[in-house]
Amino acid sequence: MRTFRIGFRGLFVKLVPTFIVVGFVAMVLSSVLTSVLWRTHAESDIRRFLGNLDRPALAAATGAVDLRDPVACRAAADALFWQIARVGARDVMDFAPMMGFFGAGRLQVRIAQPDGAGCATAPAASPLLADAFAAAPANLAAPDTMLRRDGDWALVTHVGLPGGAIARIGVHYWPGWQLHYEIADDASAYDLMRTMLYLGAMGASFAGLLVWLLVRRVRRMTAAADRWAAGDLSARIADRSRDELGELAAHFNRMADALARAFGMQKALAVSVERTRIARDLHDTAKQRSFVLGLKLTELEYEAQRHPDLLPTVGAARRLADHLQQDLDNVVTGFSLPAIAEDGLRAAVSQAVHDLLAGSGIDWSLDLPEGAAHALDAHPSAAHELLMITHEAAANALRHSGCRRIDIACEPGDAVRASPGTPASRWRWVVRDDGSGFDPAAVPIGMGLGNLRWRADALPGGMLDIASGADGTRVTVHFNPMETA
Incomplete structure (x- = not known):
């Protein structure tokens, strides 16, 4: 039994690194595509989230504190910040990584008092978010403020607090958050090594299976090609x-x-x-x-x-x-005699018999079905034997029988018309004349009859049958069916 071996300089070694590289590229492209597709969806989700905030609950989360106290004001702003973060992480997919873990100033809460004093959460707002805060009026009746710049956008909404204070909540959306989150911030050396091992194992498994399936078939082709090169075209x-x-x-x-x-x-x-x-x-x-x-x-x-x-x-x-x-x-x-390879059996037999009987006054006929002629032309050696048998039988009839007619026929049985899977009957090649006939048992076997038997035996499964009587002589050759494909 031939075992399958993987060559270290073959397809396997080429496919494994290819799979790893393609895997990394696919991860990056997937992140880029997801970031592009997520941008519009994220904007609508965040706007809907900010529009549906439970503002009374947020106002109650600040507690009954004196917002004029800077420390109390900062505590109230932080309480609002984390309350929004918790609700956002619950209601908006990927809200936490989207805001950059709130460490880059992309989510900020500012509280403004009627006297103009106020406070804000740390860290400081990003430049775009700071500009959005500056453009947002300190009025609860004012609509949300949207500011766009270089593909980013910032949104500011308002929440009323006790004592006439106003809390402004600002969100800065950065389209590159997903790439930064998946590839830069969250990709440690261990993660890269683990990803490399996973991709390598998957690549080796995939490459091994592919090479096994592919090389097995290629080896069959190579084996057949080697036999063709050695001269065996039957492979x-x-x-x-x-x-x-x-x-x-x-x-x-x-x-x-x-x-x-x-x-x-x-x-x-x-x-x-x-x-x-x-x-x-x-x-x-x-x-x-x-x-x-x-x-x-x-x-x-x-x-x-x-x-x-x-x-x-x-x-x-x-x-x-x-x-x-x-x-x-x-x-x-x-x-x-004419060559089968040049003219085909029908033309060769017709020419040979015509030349032999020319001037003798003997009529003759040839009945050769198209399917049988096509099959016999594909086997020139067998067709040549039938041609020689026909010529010998016709020559004997011309010399000895005194006949007036010679009929030649190929009877392929059902082989040419048989359906697939049906065994075909043996073929018959018949040369008959209407001469005086002879007694085959009384005639010594000379070169003529001996050649007929020898040529019949040369056919696949060939057998010669000679019947003669007062109504003429019939020479029949039985042989196995020829392939018609």
Whole structure:
């Protein structure tokens, strides 16, 4: 069993730091986006909060003190400050960090007495909030004062106190509070280290899972590519996923199919060229010499009439020369048959039979379904054997049967039309004539019948069946179905 290993210079090492960097960037971008989206929402929340303050309860929180006493005035202002802070933290989300923990002057309470004296909470108000206080009139009937500057805004509202005093509550909203709170103020070295560990652990887990899923599929592609490089184009990548890698594997498989077909076609063409060369060489050398040998033996037979004791030997030699010439003619004719790879089986059979029967007066027909022709053209070697069987059977009928018609048919059974999952019946290739027929059992197996059986055996699951009678001869080759894909 092959184990999965993570290489320290592979995708795993590249993905882990990438995940950490992306995690930090995502945190910063999330804070920035949240700050932008929160700005308008926070303004409406704070205005609603200040508008809905329970002013009598706030006035009662100051107690019955003499506000003319600076210490008592400061205590009353602090009481109002913390009461507002408690209510705000309860009713407004993120109110405490939004105000910067009230340590930067973004929330302040000022008490003004009718005589002009007053006090304020510490620390001092921020510049924008101080300007808003200055612009706010000391009048309970006046509306809330809003002041904006550089994206910030400050709001001042009023609360009536006993003795005619007025408490003014000011809030300064700073849009950058969230980034400052999450990344600067609240991010200690320990927090950064912990975040780094969390992101590293998450990145390592994510990268390990991704690399395991990815590399396993890539290795299948690599194994198939190695087999292709070694010449085994039957290998296919087993990946049925519908993602990009699955589509790539499907493209590679189609490429292997195309290469296999191209190499098969190239091989068939090379065989065709070599067959043509051999046929030409035999015709120009051995066949011509056998013809001359036959002439010499005929001349010798004529001269041997003056020597009767030599006539049987010379006659037998001449007959052997005739058989040799006929065999060479058959071989040259077989080598000269059209190439399946160039013309296809239908055209090759038609041309071969037409050339063989030309001038004989014998009619012939070819019944080859389109689906069967397409399947056989995809297997040039099997198609060539069928072509040779057809030529041999037709040549025998021409020479010996005295027939007037030859019918050639391919009977693919249900293989071409069968539904998926249905077993297809065996195919049959039939050559029949209407001649006088012969007794196959009484005929010695010569090169003709022997070649027919040998070529039938070369087909996948091939078997030859010869039936002959008074109504003619039927040569049938049974073989396994060819793939139509």
